[in-house]
Amino acid sequence: MEEELPLFYGEGGKPVQATLSSLKMLDVGKWPIFSLCSEEELQLIRQACVFGSAGNEALYTTVNDEIFVLGTNCSGCLGLGDVQSTIEPRRLDSLSGKKIACLSYGSGPHVVLATTDGEVFTWGHNAYSQLGNGTTNHGLVPCHISTNLSNKQVIEVACGSYHSLVLTSDGEVFAWGYNNSGQVGSGSTANQPIPRRVTGCLQNKMVVNIACGQMCSMAVVDTGEVYVWGYSGNGQLGLGSSGNQPTPCRVAALQGIRVQRVACGYAHTLVLTEEGQVYAWGANSYGQLGTGNKSNQSYPTPVTVEKDRIIEIAACHSAHTSAAKTQGGHVYMWGQCRSQSVILPHLTHFSCTDDVFACFATPAVTWRLLSVEPDDHLTVAESLKREFDNPDTADLKFLVDGKYIYAHKVLLKIRCEHFRSSLEDNEDDIVEMSEFSYPVYRAFLEYLYTDNISLPPEEAVGLLDLATFYRENRLKKLCQQTIKQGICEENAIALLSAAVKYDAQDLEEFCFRFCINHLTVVTQTSGFAEMDHDLLKNFISKASRVGAFKN
Template identity: 50%
Template structure:
């Protein structure tokens, strides 16, 4: 029977403790796969620099802003939001004890409990504590992050990892400390007695650890020499020692002799390791294909995985599920294992650009495999660059004159986005002044159209949308026409229904025509008394009356 394996944190390339997975870009784009963030304000999402999603349903999160404020969000099981109570929240609540502390790493245990370390090397813990996994000397639940100092005096904590009910930390001088539940020897002190406070473990002399990870009841450390040492529960061979016996002291994974490991992660009951040459290995439980070796055997020694996908640069797994993922040198992201209930026996290519997207979309629960850290440096996306370039005189090469006002644009952008402009700016087009005068449309309408070509966004009122509908019809822009119809439908009122109805007829928008007619029919007495209805031309009025009669509007 498989034993649960805990929080893996992604382990480091040699020379640094394992970096959190970095995803360059805007947080609101990277977080849209998690429903827990769907109610959050866009401005708040943009302010984030680190996010960790955890919980048995992927319904809890810790968020750190660029201003170093920390917030909790979600169901708050065992006080794991750190907000001082057990109340759940759909909106962010500030964690005062961690704010302005400059959080560096966060790890989550399925117990549940959490650890966080700061750039100054401080260690905080909170959540469930029935097995002393918080390391504060007690076994009482803690709803507020508490500074842990026992046995860590003059030490700077650089990394943290959590098992289900045990914890680990790595100091900047390469020492490993463990505490908490120890029934399988997962604390690595040679006994099975629970440990209430951090204790340094002896892995090997003269070599520093550079990264750590936890299974649910097992632990693993990566040394600066590229060697792995594992201890704790081994019922599925997840320690990689060639047997299934539990280990109460750290044991070297000898079957990787001559291989320099640079990263290691733990899944529910399996382990993945990556060499400095980009070669991927796995061992342990494999009943869902989580080792990606094409069968369901459970190897207890490191086994090479999928050499056909090429050089691997990043790997991911989490104790919350049986899913594995890897990113290759050419930025292709693969996944295998239990993918939304399906057993995928070999790595398959995904359309994603990050490993966390795999876990958000196909993991059950949809947790982050490691905390996401967003690049704090300004990042310019293509869409952002286009948006800022719109109507900027500098760099533009054509001007539209509309109602005496100028709109600055770029021929190349217009030609890419619109067939009308591709024809207009063909090679035979002569624009001595690079200026085009527009007479048939208003300034507001034409500017909204050109902005749409730059941003793919349309923000207009129903009245201007009528002008845009006319333009879309004239320029054969079917997508723009659909968006105009949507705006018109959303803005229809008794006062403008007749005008919108006439416009829909004029521009051959049959679906919009039917929508406006049904609205007018539902409010017939009010609509026929409006100014807009009185200004309809005679054929339109006659047509409307006939349709209304056929719909039974005048029956008694």
């Protein structure tokens, strides 16, 4: 049996440093609550967290370091000073100027946030003093928690269902909140209203990582040992029994194994070793231990994922779901998958563990603070795009309509068969071009740097001519797409003529159908009146065959 505590969902997984796979792109669109935001708003997001009983609350930061919240606002967990729900993102002005280092939340929900300066702020549900401000009043606005933490820099936070942990830069753990099973680690079962340092076996230890299950707590120390305390009704402490533990106790079964990180689900625990091995223990009613069955385990049990080493584990106390990522970039999941049970690690098509919780977990919440870190590194494609028409690095310039376009010989040879031969023995650094207009030729050269074209439809006809001349078939297709998007009654005949001239059969058919569908207006345009005789003859013949002139 899993613990009798009602299943108030809320993410409580530890925050971790963003991995390389999540640096360049933060895709929050997989979480339903963000479908309420506009595309412009989503583009500005740099950190995000989804929480609540149904994934119906969210907090995010923007490129301007502003913090916004939206959702149902249960227990004032949005920190806005009221309990009104909002589908429009509202700025959290009380934290203006603060930068978020890490964030976690409990089932109430309550929120615990640490800034890059090491300060701690809490708000939301507080019936069990889980906000650490000495009261049991719900916190409608963020409260700075300084008691016993005033001279400390907090670097990591974790929340259980109704208790909170923080880790300081000097390796100390402080806890507060609900303590019915000893999850605060004080040695008693009395609730803890303010931060209190967790001592006992941790007194002289340097803690490097913390995590919380619903009603238990975990800490990894710098020697690779794991210490646990709190509720163990499902064996989630890994001590071989189901008895609660009111003070930290070392997981002896991991003797000789150096653990790097720990992650907690609702009632199960995962650890990742230095060698890239995963061990699991605790509740297993959905196969969340990945052992191939649904039997609970009170001792650490190895999880076989694949031969590649594991570099990341993921779980959060709102769910019975587990995930892991390998060094080769493969992401596996097991446990509760919506209404299904997955009892062995299953290879997904995802590239990050976050997507497992967005798409498979119940509720769809984030297991950590999603983050995009500033990254000035440019990909090869981005670097080439930046160098187009750059006189500082170019070794070739085209003179078109009296204006220069700057390029690089080696890139043109690589990207275009025409230039490979025409520039082979050409030592000139200026090439005059009179066959095509400046906008058309510039668009062609830019395409060689970017794989895209940026021209209005009427100019794209000229580029279609160039693409035909240079036998650039992909460019020819792009031109046809651009022309299709810009067709109208006034230019339909001109575009049809161009399609015939440049043997663009797909475009010709498209333009013809457009003319037939708008025949009355098209036949009244100047383009139709000035139509080439042979083209007009063919057009009328083809139109007749499709019944365009029938009453």
